[in-house]
Amino acid sequence: MSVKPSKEKLVSNDPVDVLIIGAGASGAAMAWSLAETRMKILCLEQGEWVNPADYPTTSVDWELKSFGEFSYSPNTRKRSVDYPINEKNSPIKVANFNGVGGGTILYAAHFPRFHPSDFKVKSLDGVADDWPIDYQTLEPFYAENDQMVGVAGLKGDPAYPDKEVSMSPVPLGVLGETLARGFNEKGWHWWPSDSAIATEPYDGRDKCVNLGPCTTGCSQGAKASTDITYWPHALRAGVELRTRCRVKEITVDEGGMASGVIYFDENGHEQIQKAEVVVVACNGIGTPRLLLNSTSIAFPNGIANSSGMVGKNLMFHPYGHVQGMFDQPLKGYQGPGGCCIWSQEFYETDESRGYLRGYTMEIFRGKGLVSSAISGMTAGTIPWGKGHHDAYLREFDKSAGMVIICEDLPELHNTVTLDPDLVDSDGMPAPKIDYTLSENSRRMLDHGMARGKEALIAAGAYEVNSHGPIAHAGWHNMGTARMGIDPQTSVVNEWGRSHDVKNLFIVDGSIFVTSAGVNPTSTIQALALYIADAMKKRLANLFD
Amino acid sequence: MAELITSDGAFTENQRHVLQVIANMMIPASGTLPAATDAQIFPGILERFAENTEATEQICDHILTAAVQQFDADFGTLGEIQSERVVNEFRDKQPELVRFIQICVASCYYKDSRVMASLGVREGPPHPGGYPVDRTEWSLLEPVRVMGKIYRKV
Ligand SMILES: Cc1cc2nc3c(=O)[nH]c(=O)nc-3n(C[C@H](O)[C@H](O)[C@H](O)COP(=O)(O)OP(=O)(O)OC[C@H]3O[C@@H](n4cnc5c(N)ncnc54)[C@H](O)[C@@H]3O)c2cc1C
Ligand code: SF4
Numbered sequence: 001m002s003v004k005p006s007k008e009k010l011v012s013n014d015p016v017d018v019l020i021i022g023a024g025a026s027g028a029a030m031a032w033s034l035a036e037t038r039m040k041i042l043c044l045e046q047g048e049w050v051n052p053a054d055y056p057t058t059s060v061d062w063e064l065k066s067f068g069e070f071s072y073s074p075n076t077r078k079r080s081v082d083y084p085i086n087e088k089n090s091p092i093k094v095a096n097f098n099g100v101g102g103g104t105i106l107y108a109a110h111f112p113r114f115h116p117s118d119f120k121v122k123s124l125d126g127v128a129d130d131w132p133i134d135y136q137t138l139e140p141f142y143a144e145n146d147q148m149v150g151v152a153g154l155k156g157d158p159a160y161p162d163k164e165v166s167m168s169p170v171p172l173g174v175l176g177e178t179l180a181r182g183f184n185e186k187g188w189h190w191w192p193s194d195s196a197i198a199t200e201p202y203d204g205r206d207k208c209v210n211l212g213p214c215t216t217g218c219s220q221g222a223k224a225s226t227d228i229t230y231w232p233h234a235l236r237a238g239v240e241l242r243t244r245c246r247v248k249e250i251t252v253d254e255g256g257m258a259s260g261v262i263y264f265d266e267n268g269h270e271q272i273q274k275a276e277v278v279v280v281a282c283n284g285i286g287t288p289r290l291l292l293n294s295t296s297i298a299f300p301n302g303i304a305n306s307s308g309m310v311g312k313n314l315m316f317h318p319y320g321h322v323q324g325m326f327d328q329p330l331k332g333y334q335g336p337g338g339c340c341i342w343s344q345e346f347y348e349t350d351e352s353r354g355y356l357r358g359y360t361m362e363i364f365r366g367k368g369l370v371s372s373a374i375s376g377m378t379a380g381t382i383p384w385g386k387g388h389h390d391a392y393l394r395e396f397d398k399s400a401g402m403v404i405i406c407e408d409l410p411e412l413h414n415t416v417t418l419d420p421d422l423v424d425s426d427g428m429p430a431p432k433i434d435y436t437l438s439e440n441s442r443r444m445l446d447h448g449m450a451r452g453k454e455a456l457i458a459a460g461a462y463e464v465n466s467h468g469p470i471a472h473a474g475w476h477n478m479g480t481a482r483m484g485i486d487p488q489t490s491v492v493n494e495w496g497r498s499h500d501v502k503n504l505f506i507v508d509g510s511i512f513v514t515s516a517g518v519n520p521t522s523t524i525q526a527l528a529l530y531i532a533d534a535m536k537k538r539l540a541n542l543f544d
Numbered sequence: 545m546a547e548l549i550t551s552d553g554a555f556t557e558n559q560r561h562v563l564q565v566i567a568n569m570m571i572p573a574s575g576t577l578p579a580a581t582d583a584q585i586f587p588g589i590l591e592r593f594a595e596n597t598e599a600t601e602q603i604c605d606h607i608l609t610a611a612v613q614q615f616d617a618d619f620g621t622l623g624e625i626q627s628e629r630v631v632n633e634f635r636d637k638q639p640e641l642v643r644f645i646q647i648c649v650a651s652c653y654y655k656d657s658r659v660m661a662s663l664g665v666r667e668g669p670p671h672p673g674g675y676p677v678d679r680t681e682w683s684l685l686e687p688v689r690v691m692g693k694i695y696r697k698v
Binding site: 055057058059060061062063064067115116117119120123124134135154156158159160161169171172173174176177180181183184187189190191192208209210211212213219220331333334335344345347348349369370373374377378384385386388389390393396397 | 569570571572574575577592635643646647650651653654655659660663665668669670671672673674675676677678679680681682684685687688689691692693694695696697698
């Protein structure tokens with residue numbers, strides 16, 4: 001335990017105009033966009049810079065490292081910059097990364113946008129809520145973000161309104177083409193995935209060399225994690241980024257405005273940072289945790305929480321896993337592991353399927369040598385003992401599959417609260433997750449896994465198995481500080497400002513109203529750019 | 545070598561025997577492929593186990609105790625069939641520890657140069673290097689292009 005000075009003796013730093021908390025996907029985009037205002041902008045991040053030379057793929061033990069110090073799970077990784085999460089009461093476990101770049105350090109870089117219908121769920125299907133903004137509102141910010149990130153893709157996807165791409169799509173390889181033929185055989189939609197991966201040199205980044213394991217960090221620098229996209233630009237434009245600073249609470253003044261934060265520095269000492277504007281970008285779990293931990297006389301239940309919605313409506317994307325065995329080698333370990341092709345044949349609602357809303361089928365590539373052995377042994381398809389080598393040879397590089405990424409609907413009882421006992425290395429309460437899979441999600445998963453099997457069989461698989469929800473796939477954390485027009489039922493307004501505290505903004509996945517059936521990061525970043533733009537347009541009367 | 549002696553020393557002889565039996569049960573030699581207990585592979589596996597002595601001690605305690613309970617004998621004195629029975633019962637009851645064992649064994653076994661060569665995979669870490677992937681035949685998309693827009697208008 002670190003010895004902390006009493007409040008009176010806290011170190012106080014020079015005040016700033018804008019304080020951003022969290023240097024991940026959204027915090028980086030916000031910092032870059034606001035930099036042109038020449039305001040004094042500071043970002044506090046609890047983690048550190050990651051040196052690409054330290055990524056697992058530079059070592060022969062790369063797969064082992066991906067199970068340990070580069071695991072998706074903060075509870076496994078257990079770095080001092082991580083916070084533990086009590087997720088015993090959830091079938092889906094949280095995946096994240098805490099450091100400059102946030103989750104984008106480990107993300108697969110699958111980069112779909114939401115669809116127009118995703119913003120109108122209530123009007124179209126009578127469930128959840130409509131967003132207070134629509135696809136058209138975000139469209140220019142999707143485009144701006146795509147430019148900053150560099151998106152590889154192919155124009156003309158019939159599942160989307162027209163959009164530009166920055167460079168040619170990731171190659172499909174034998175595996176992708178095999179599965180594409182399966183979708184064609186079924187007469188179903190498929191398209192090369194939009195991927196935040198440089199397939200050509202882009203903005204100083206080298207091009208992808210098809211190593212495979214993007215989800216352990218890209219040592220080549222081809223994958224668009226924000227430490228190498230937004231941050232270099234933001235820093236050059238004068239933004240200050242202070243690492244190893246874990247914000248403990250957002251403070252308020254007598255007028256009920258945010259006055260700044262108290263944070264733990266690298267040595268566990270508390271410091272005060274005053275700011276005119278506070279922007280929270282800590283992700284769908286870290287943000288409600290921080291807001292709930294920021295109690296005061298004005299906000300006894302946590303700052304910005306007069307609606308009681310902070311920490312409620314937690315949405316993951318329940319994921320199904322479908323895998324097929326093929327006779328021929330598929331060279332699946334070559335090419336970006338998580339990005340290949342997708343199918344949105346079952347994306348839009350069709351009530352006859354027995355559930356509302358829909359899902360995307362995302363094809364993933366093959367596994368590494370060690371993961372192939374472990375997943376085969378866990379699934380029982382690669383035995384211990386005599387048959388081990390034969391079964392391994394039958395499976396290695398001959399499996400292909402997909403994940404089914406289902407839209408999750410917001411439900412009040414799915415929550416992030418503060419754990420009464422569990423704390424992080426600074427003694428700050430850890431988040432506790434309570435989550436149950438809804439009947440709608442269950443049916444959607446079953447439908448998706450059944451269709452996934454059909455597609456794989458059509459592609460030539462001789463054996464297919466599936467399971468879902470995947471336990472360790474809680475990498476999309478959304479809804480826990482939702483956006484809305486009504487202060488009674490939402491935390492931030494239609495441009496990201498807290499209803500309760502007029503100089504407090506939230507820009508990460510927690511402001512999502514619904515989750516859509518696609519990966520969220522392109523929408524998270526487009527929202528951050530849109531909110532930054534709204535702030536810039538209102539600088540003179542931002543707090544009115 | 546110093547490292548190997550350290551991890552070797554992390555375990556008692558009984559514990560080492562338990563880990564050796566388990567590793568050999570998981571991946572025995574076959575054809576030209578070595579077993580997980582091969583002299584060039586097993587020391588690395590012991591190192592992995594030594595990184596989490598708590599879990600490893602739990603595994604060994606379970607197995608050593610079960611041998612006494614089931615056969616009233618030390619695990620080290622059991623024949624092949626008996627020791628496999630003890631380990632298999634443990635596998636049914638302790639999936640988390642079994643996953644840990646599989647990671648320790650497979651992560652060392654499948655980076656051995658002989659094993660990698662037999663699978664046609666380039667030795668060493670993935671980066672730097674990478675793989676050339678053939679250009680995609682986009683005519684495959686023709687049936688999809690003719691579909692027309694499929695997203696829902698709002
Ligand atoms: C393995 C994996 C694969 C993924 N694949 C994809 C994919 O293919 N496509 C996709 O769209 N998304 C993917 N994601 C999800 C993606 O990473 C997230 O959607 C995205 O990073 C969320 O952005 P954010 O800004 O909300 O939060 P984050 O990027 O998580 O950033 C939050 C930052 O805030 C910091 N922070 C939190 N609390 C505090 C505090 N109290 N004080 C200071 N700092 C704090 C954290 O350390 C972190 O750096 C994946 C995630 C993982 C883990
Ligand atoms: S496949 Fe490409 S993007 Fe992924 S880790 Fe390798 S070089 Fe980076």
